[in-house]
Amino acid sequence: MRPITITPDYMPTAEGSALIEIGNTKVICTASVEDGTPAFMRGSGRGWVTAEYAMLPRATVTRTPRELNRGRPSGRTAEIQRLIGRSLRAVVDRDKLGERTVHVDCDVIQADGGTRAASIAGGWVAMAAAVKQLHDYKAIRELPLRAYLGAVSVGVVAGRPLLDLCYEEDSRADVDMNAAMTSAGEFVEIQACAEGRAFSREQLSELLSLAEIGIEQIIQKQKDAIKI
Amino acid sequence: MRPITITPDYMPTAEGSALIEIGNTKVICTASVEDGTPAFMRGSGRGWVTAEYAMLPRATVTRTPRELNRGRPSGRTAEIQRLIGRSLRAVVDRDKLGERTVHVDCDVIQADGGTRAASIAGGWVAMAAAVKQLHDYKAIRELPLRAYLGAVSVGVVAGRPLLDLCYEEDSRADVDMNAAMTSAGEFVEIQACAEGRAFSREQLSELLSLAEIGIEQIIQKQKDAIKI
Amino acid sequence: MRPITITPDYMPTAEGSALIEIGNTKVICTASVEDGTPAFMRGSGRGWVTAEYAMLPRATVTRTPRELNRGRPSGRTAEIQRLIGRSLRAVVDRDKLGERTVHVDCDVIQADGGTRAASIAGGWVAMAAAVKQLHDYKAIRELPLRAYLGAVSVGVVAGRPLLDLCYEEDSRADVDMNAAMTSAGEFVEIQACAEGRAFSREQLSELLSLAEIGIEQIIQKQKDAIKI
Amino acid sequence: MRPITITPDYMPTAEGSALIEIGNTKVICTASVEDGTPAFMRGSGRGWVTAEYAMLPRATVTRTPRELNRGRPSGRTAEIQRLIGRSLRAVVDRDKLGERTVHVDCDVIQADGGTRAASIAGGWVAMAAAVKQLHDYKAIRELPLRAYLGAVSVGVVAGRPLLDLCYEEDSRADVDMNAAMTSAGEFVEIQACAEGRAFSREQLSELLSLAEIGIEQIIQKQKDAIKI
Amino acid sequence: MRPITITPDYMPTAEGSALIEIGNTKVICTASVEDGTPAFMRGSGRGWVTAEYAMLPRATVTRTPRELNRGRPSGRTAEIQRLIGRSLRAVVDRDKLGERTVHVDCDVIQADGGTRAASIAGGWVAMAAAVKQLHDYKAIRELPLRAYLGAVSVGVVAGRPLLDLCYEEDSRADVDMNAAMTSAGEFVEIQACAEGRAFSREQLSELLSLAEIGIEQIIQKQKDAIKI
């Protein structure tokens, strides 16, 4: 696991925020609370959590053109922001949140592998700070957080399972997995894929064990950053 | 597992095609072969496989507006077509394919749960037929297929692991997983997510065992439909 | 006229539906009823009928890229769906329909010429089934259908008027005409165009006579499929 | 027929241009010649003619928002510009034009019914001037124009056939027809539609006779404006 | 200064309109009054003025493709219409206007330099006519116009300050400035830019003096066109 740094309250204007750094990967995460929920769940009394993900053009080694210039998010961006949103919702008690929407924005300043995992972990800190503020201001009665939530990328590179792949490792990986796990040791998301080579249940098991090790370290940093 | 029917060569105009039916879910899959590959891999000597996924507006119980009218694929569509494309590429030897692109189109005629899994399984049949044709026409020397490829959705509903969720079950699921596995018994994709409730490694293991059972049935139907 | 087959109730989830096959041309038509009408006619007490038209990418001999990828319907699609919608509205008593919208979706599964005419004819069956259901459920008092409605393509190919052009004939046609006619023998749409060669009133008259012959056959099939 | 005025060479910067006024309807038409043709006909040695149609926002009695603001042409615009383009191509010998594209732009300054017919008639004058210039400059050997081309709208209003409908008549019409006819008395486009009431062949015949009368007047004005 | 012609009431359908010609530059300006204001100022009791700017494709010496075909305004268009809108708002008392929106449309028929300045000056005439009509109809108590408003482009070409640049001069300019000034001799917009060569405060001062001379002439023509 590369060094992990979480700087809470990185953006003073936001209800919640954090800068998360994992090795050279850096993501600014903010959480913004808005009254009301999207149309499809209006009137349900439950809240919603949604995430957006973007990279600065020069977060990457060569410049990546802004998606705005082609007018729509790439498939990769769409996939990632759905992953982040689902993961975060899985640890939120949306009844306790009430009819509010938490927008979690994850903007990658520097990308060296593992940006989606870092976004989940940093996004959780931002979200936790925002809902804690709601609770402190007595806008909600109970803190709607079920657990801490960490995430990490693991993979099989040159036949060996590896934890927390940097960009160079990721680009050579035969199997690539992202896992998100709660402080209760349960998973909320597992996405494993084999562009290079199919994988066995044994390999999957090894990767999950590695992921658990990495996520525990991340959750420890979250606990240092914010108490819930 | 609901009844599975695979009708190969469903679209006579395409290089490869299949209608796959799993319960009330029906997907038309076609494979179209084109010379050349996308810009990012031109000149590599390797081929590419890409997938697109769409639903007829009335594939669903109430009409779903066409994505064309908002001008871009939804996040869900983007996520699904990336999943299908990655899964199919994992069983193709792209060096043997040469600088060609196989476009796999999965159009859902009727949607009753499991459309992404059905698209992978049906898309594989269409793709296999298309590359067999290339081989029969001696455009390529060796068949670039490493294995059959099945996929299925499984989930935890009301605390019980279930195989092959229909729409109604899917909408109540606490955990939802899609798995794609080859005829060699190895996985190429696992996507497990917990909107409702986090899951343990034991539950994941049960779900994988269920998925194996379902996928073996699907692969048997693929073997009946096409020999590779 | 090529063989005509109309399979009513092809999509059990829709309020009305039909598969129409004319030669190798196959179109799935569905009708979905929605309360309310578009903004421009709200409060008028009258209903609306609108149509959308699309082709599966591999409905054609070579793959046609999805219009979604360029973010908007092509001019051809826009032109066709306006034609279908206008034709269907011409045989509906919109006062009797009340403030409801009938969405008719015409999805071409296989395209061998005459897809817009087949869409009108098949769309009529879907729409008729949907409004009959409204009537059966006593949501409306009187059936708001003025007549059956058939449509056909005719053209001048190599100097000779031809009925029901297949794709190969259509691509060689000097004059191309689509006509939609009611069971009362009156026209609701005539679109004749000369990309190759201008046409006289005599030729137009011959084409109309041919169209009448073809449409009568189609209406007979509609009568077999659904009684109004 | 309302008064017709054609002002040739209205836009000195363009290769060909005209202002056409029919009653209160005013359209600026320009023709721009460009080397080369669209990808689908490259290398054929033949030319192409294409048309675009737009309205100033205040061409209408109440302001119509610019289509640019919703990012794509409306279905109506798409339908009209295809009609204009097809009509103009029908009187051009594209072999004689060579691998050139003529862009005909029809911008409606004031709209009081019949804008698509006026665009065809005015667009023809602009196009004729542009190809004459090519001929004068000896860029092409023979003038690639087969005939003059007029167009008019006719309709059935309150049961009576009417020539050259203004906006107010058009909005009450039961049948609406646009016809384009050459100076040889042959048709290149007929589009008749019945939103209000279906029409018989006799009514169609009456409308065509009326259209012939109107178009002859328009072609006379074209002959006054430009000699071919 | 090239010859200036302002034709008020050029578009009889609009609440206010003018054709402004400055040399070969011609712009049709219309003002449309709508009840209500954009969401961000609703309920404030104040009005809003907004402008849109477009060019006919053949306003320029070679054809400029319509922005509609790429689906969004160019940066240049966005910049210009913001400039026009801001300038016009600066001379309107929006409290006196009440909760109304004035849409000012500036459509360039012919472009020979100075189109944005001409749009401001012509747009002012259209807007003034529209608000005068509101006042005449007693919809508002006081005329909400603070002053006449002219605008002009000036620049440094080959080292010499020039007034009212035509296209050919503009394309060679080292410094390019647009200024908008009221009949009280005060400025509402100054935009000076140096693509070729930086400029001193002395040069800026000379350019402003030239601009004052030109704008006074324009305001004189506005006074001839409309009295406020």
Add this chain to the structure above:
Amino acid sequence: MRPITITPDYMPTAEGSALIEIGNTKVICTASVEDGTPAFMRGSGRGWVTAEYAMLPRATVTRTPRELNRGRPSGRTAEIQRLIGRSLRAVVDRDKLGERTVHVDCDVIQADGGTRAASIAGGWVAMAAAVKQLHDYKAIRELPLRAYLGAVSVGVVAGRPLLDLCYEEDSRADVDMNAAMTSAGEFVEIQACAEGRAFSREQLSELLSLAEIGIEQIIQKQKDAIKI
């Protein structure tokens, strides 16, 4: 003038970069060098400099939705990135740069007024570092920079001229001006606008004098950050 901090080489992956902070306003600026230039100047032997500007959603006190979600840059963004690009080009000798494009990306992390001026000043540092690297690597013979370039916002608030407006002051300003000036004391851009109240030449002169004072401070910080 609020405190100014410029951190050069803030993004190690980019050819040139800087973090600029002016009070609470923070902008990450990067410069990326690419071979070749846009189509309109290809083959001229000259280079190009272009800028893009964006804000993180939570750079502002309340969350601003991403422009990507509406599919196109706002008019404000378009206006700003044109301003930055023009300003930077004005101090670059594009002949010496050769056929290369420098993309300058300005991403606002926190916005408290003056973001466009900060983007110009920080963008200049990033650009200067990138072209210095080209020179160090002997890709170009002479450094193509004519001068340092600072920029600042000034305005009239409550009747008094103010230097370096923060957001709160900016929102109350009667006159708002952005100026960009070189280390030679010459201007490259002046944009002054009066939404609230028109301004005299005397006021303009006062604002320019204030701007000069602020820009000199900024250029001093640029000199500390990078030597050219």
